[in-house]
Amino acid sequence: MNDVAVKQPASAEPVLDAEGHFHIADAPIDLSPYLFEDWIALGLFWLLGLNVFYQFFTRYVLNDSAAWTEEIARYLLVAIVFVAISSATRRTRHIHVDFLYRLIPKPAGRAFSTAIDILRIAFFAVAVWLTYEMMGRMGYYMMTVIDLPVNIVYGFCLFGFAAATIRSVQVAIENWRQGFSLLERPEHAIEEIVTSSSVASPGTEAAR
Amino acid sequence: MTGTLLAAFLALMVTGIPVAIAMAGASLIYILVTQSTPPMAIVHRMISGVDSFPLLAVPFFIFAGNLMNTAGITNRIYNFALGLVGWMKGGLGHVNIIGSVIFSGLSGTAIADAAGLGTIEIKAMRDHGYSKEFAVGVTAASATLGPIIPPSLPFVIYGMVANTSIGALFLAGIIPGLVMTGLMMVTVAYYAHKNNWGGDIKLEWTRVGKAVLELSIVVGFPLAVWAAARLGADAVVATLVAIVLLFLADWIFKFEAVLPIMTPVLLIGGMVSGIFTPTEAAVAASIWALFLGLVWYRTLNFRMFTKVSMETIETTAVVLFIVAAASIFGWLLTATRVTDMVTTWVLSFTDKPWVFLLLVNLLLLFVGCFLEPTAAILIAVPVLMPAVTQLGIDPVHFGLVVVLNLMIGLLHPPMGIVLFVLARVANLSLERTTMAILPWLVPLLASLVLLTYVPEISLWLPRQFYK
Numbered sequence: 001m002n003d004v005a006v007k008q009p010a011s012a013e014p015v016l017d018a019e020g021h022f023h024i025a026d027a028p029i030d031l032s033p034y035l036f037e038d039w040i041a042l043g044l045f046w047l048l049g050l051n052v053f054y055q056f057f058t059r060y061v062l063n064d065s066a067a068w069t070e071e072i073a074r075y076l077l078v079a080i081v082f083v084a085i086s087s088a089t090r091r092t093r094h095i096h097v098d099f100l101y102r103l104i105p106k107p108a109g110r111a112f113s114t115a116i117d118i119l120r121i122a123f124f125a126v127a128v129w130l131t132y133e134m135m136g137r138m139g140y141y142m143m144t145v146i147d148l149p150v151n152i153v154y155g156f157c158l159f160g161f162a163a164a165t166i167r168s169v170q171v172a173i174e175n176w177r178q179g180f181s182l183l184e185r186p187e188h189a190i191e192e193i194v195t196s197s198s199v200a201s202p203g204t205e206a207a208r
Numbered sequence: 209m210t211g212t213l214l215a216a217f218l219a220l221m222v223t224g225i226p227v228a229i230a231m232a233g234a235s236l237i238y239i240l241v242t243q244s245t246p247p248m249a250i251v252h253r254m255i256s257g258v259d260s261f262p263l264l265a266v267p268f269f270i271f272a273g274n275l276m277n278t279a280g281i282t283n284r285i286y287n288f289a290l291g292l293v294g295w296m297k298g299g300l301g302h303v304n305i306i307g308s309v310i311f312s313g314l315s316g317t318a319i320a321d322a323a324g325l326g327t328i329e330i331k332a333m334r335d336h337g338y339s340k341e342f343a344v345g346v347t348a349a350s351a352t353l354g355p356i357i358p359p360s361l362p363f364v365i366y367g368m369v370a371n372t373s374i375g376a377l378f379l380a381g382i383i384p385g386l387v388m389t390g391l392m393m394v395t396v397a398y399y400a401h402k403n404n405w406g407g408d409i410k411l412e413w414t415r416v417g418k419a420v421l422e423l424s425i426v427v428g429f430p431l432a433v434w435a436a437a438r439l440g441a442d443a444v445v446a447t448l449v450a451i452v453l454l455f456l457a458d459w460i461f462k463f464e465a466v467l468p469i470m471t472p473v474l475l476i477g478g479m480v481s482g483i484f485t486p487t488e489a490a491v492a493a494s495i496w497a498l499f500l501g502l503v504w505y506r507t508l509n510f511r512m513f514t515k516v517s518m519e520t521i522e523t524t525a526v527v528l529f530i531v532a533a534a535s536i537f538g539w540l541l542t543a544t545r546v547t548d549m550v551t552t553w554v555l556s557f558t559d560k561p562w563v564f565l566l567l568v569n570l571l572l573l574f575v576g577c578f579l580e581p582t583a584a585i586l587i588a589v590p591v592l593m594p595a596v597t598q599l600g601i602d603p604v605h606f607g608l609v610v611v612l613n614l615m616i617g618l619l620h621p622p623m624g625i626v627l628f629v630l631a632r633v634a635n636l637s638l639e640r641t642t643m644a645i646l647p648w649l650v651p652l653l654a655s656l657v658l659l660t661y662v663p664e665i666s667l668w669l670p671r672q673f674y675k
Contacts, residue, residue: 014335015328020294020409022286024328026279029511034518041521042514045267052264052491059488060444070261077267078258081532084525094226094526095583099623101224116225123229126236130251137248157255183224186628193323194632 033091037163041084044156048076071145079156086163089120092171098186106184113181117172124165131158213238213540227583231533235540250536257535258528261487262368267524268490269361272471274516274523275497276311277324280507281468285310286328288465290409291419293393298400299408300336301346304329305392308350309385310469312357317523318581318618322351322626327633336408340634341644342399348630349392349648352615355581357385359472359493362581362611364486365527369534369589372603374486375479376670380604384612384659384666391651422466429454429470430477443481455504467504471496480673527582534586541591551594561599565660568592569613576617577624584614604670605663612659616652619645 016022034042055069088094101109135154143150175181182189217234221227232250239247275281286307293302311325326347333343355362358378367374399405409415429450436446458467475493478484484492501508508516541547558564575584589610596606619626621642631641659665 015332016290016300016335016408020290020415022283022290022332024279024283026512029515031511031514031518038518038521041525042517045517045521048264048267049494052268052487053495056488056491056495073264074259074261077264077528078255080267080521081258081525081528082255084521085529088522088526088529089226091522093522094228095530095580096224096226097221097578098224099578100222112223116223119220119225119233120229123233123236126247127232127251130248134248134252154255157251161251187632190628190632193320193629194327
């Protein structure tokens with residue numbers, strides 16, 4: 001679920017050299033898997049970083065924290081989370097339980113996981129509709145400290161749910177084409193955790 | 209009717225829909241069936257569940273943890289651990305444990321941590337001729353330490369759900385963490401003695417001395433600030449002076465890992481002394497780790513910074529999506545009195561705290577096999593909390609028991625997720641991985657029993673600070 005801990009041996013050398021020092025390097029950075037919605041979330045996250053840094057600065061250095069920073073920070077967090085829900089959906093990174101699929105026969109697993117793919121699309125689609133309805137209700141309801149409509153925040157949530165709906169349709173189509181989902185192949189899920197966060201390059205294991 | 213909600217949730221979760229969707233989806237089904245509230249309440253509750261200032265701690269804790277996990281800092285931490293314990297018999301086993309102590313569970317994903325650090329540790333140990341079984345066993349066992357030793361994300365999540373001081377939880381983890389570290393190092397020493405292993409690096413007293421000195425600086429820092437404050441100095445000024453001296457010393461003596469290891473010390477110290485709220489502490493830790501990576505060590509470039517940000521966003525969204533869904537689900541559970549019924553049922557079963565804790569241990573060990581600890585906390589703790597309160601169990605102590613249980617569950621045969629992950633990392637069959645982990649369950653379960661039934665081990669330290 002997290003591949004920051006992506007580390008690789010600096011070379012095929014041992015992790016621990018003869019002088020008794022560790023040598024690991026970050027894996028080559030590949031930003032190409034990140035798409036549209038990820039970069040929006042990234043922009044919001046950096047804004048949040050600047051915002052809390054400013055708040056930190058005003059509180060501890062100027063001894064007078066700016067009141068608007070707290071409200072903005074909360075709204076940015078909401079926007080980030082709901083936009084990034086779609087990224088995690090695309091990459092099948094949401095926390096789920098897959099032990100059932102180790103116990104039941106393959107055809108049943110296929111049926112269940114297809115049903116799950118459809119239910120996921122349905123959930124996000126309903127969430128889009130409900131958020132849209134709520135935004136209609138909110139109208140021009142304003143934020144507390146800043147003179148902006150709350151619907152800006154809900155707009156990001158609407159975008160996030162809409163993107164999640166589209167992404168879950170794509171995931172469902174992909175699963176349908178390849179004939180299985182990650183749920184049915186827990187070993188693939190584990191393979192992904194390990195390869196995305198590890199030094200285990202094929203060479204090192206075979207070399208033994 | 210109340211059964212609908214729970215049944216729908218369990219059915220959805222077991223069939224493998226994301227846990228957050230299982231919660232929100234079950235709530236939606238319930239609301240559609242009963243027509244008790246407009247369905248719009250689902251999204252409204254979910255959004256307002258995330259709209260909270262304390263929750264801002266989550267992304268910044270994760271960010272600081274991810275920054276600590278970059279290679280530049282990881283190498284330093286392992287080199288420090290090597291200097292400290294690498295020369296002992298079974299050296300890399302000890303290094304593995306100390307490494308887990310320092311890394312803690314900040315990055316928010318216990319399973320990925322086990323895979324990431326585990327791969328490095330297992331490879332290093334294999335290179336030095338340790339058996340796969342020993343490498344896997346010690347890696348699995350030490351992975352449970354991270355979230356117990358503060359700072360840790362599971363404690364942050366627990367503190368929010370149980371409405372308990374996160375600072376107190378962090379302090380409560382220190383002594384149990386050290387006890388567990390001790391038990392595990394004794395186990396490594398036992399293996400080393402039995403198999404007649406040597407150390408993994410040459411014993412050089414200068415290096416050992418330097419590592420001990422670095423450790424003393426890290427431990428001495430908060431003590432020095434505390435002493436200065438007792439003598440009448442302003443705590444903030446004393447801290448700032450101490451930090452400037454620290455960087456000066458680092459510049460002159462080129463310490464290996466004093467500054468990275470200082471991250472958790474500043475974070476906990478700031479919270480316990482009341483200078484920082486948890487959110488501010490998390491922001492401060494992020495600023496500290498960023499400063500080290502971008503300015504001081506210059507091991508972090510812009511692309512890496514982008515990547516770390518992306519990973520932080522993803523983990524934050526995954527965790528807070530469950531928080532959001534739990535807020536509507538939990539609200540309905542309370543509104544439909546399910547929580548009350550569970551509490552009454554549990555209390556009709558037993559009114560003795562020790563029986564209750566035993567049952568909770570068994571339940572959570574089971575749940576922990578399948579679920580990331582953060583998700584499990586968000587599901588189980590709100591339901592169990594009323595009973596905990598009524599039985600007079602300290603919520604801080606209970607938090608420790610919950611987190612340790614869930615961590616042990618992750619590696620417990622036959623189903624623990626970490627078991628599968630490490631089997632893959634070490635290229636070992638599931639049967640052999642199980643056999644490799646079994647002996648390590650002895651110190652782990654011993655710690656669990658000890659911490660469950662001797663609350664003083666966890667509560668003594670926080671009581672000194674939080675009355």
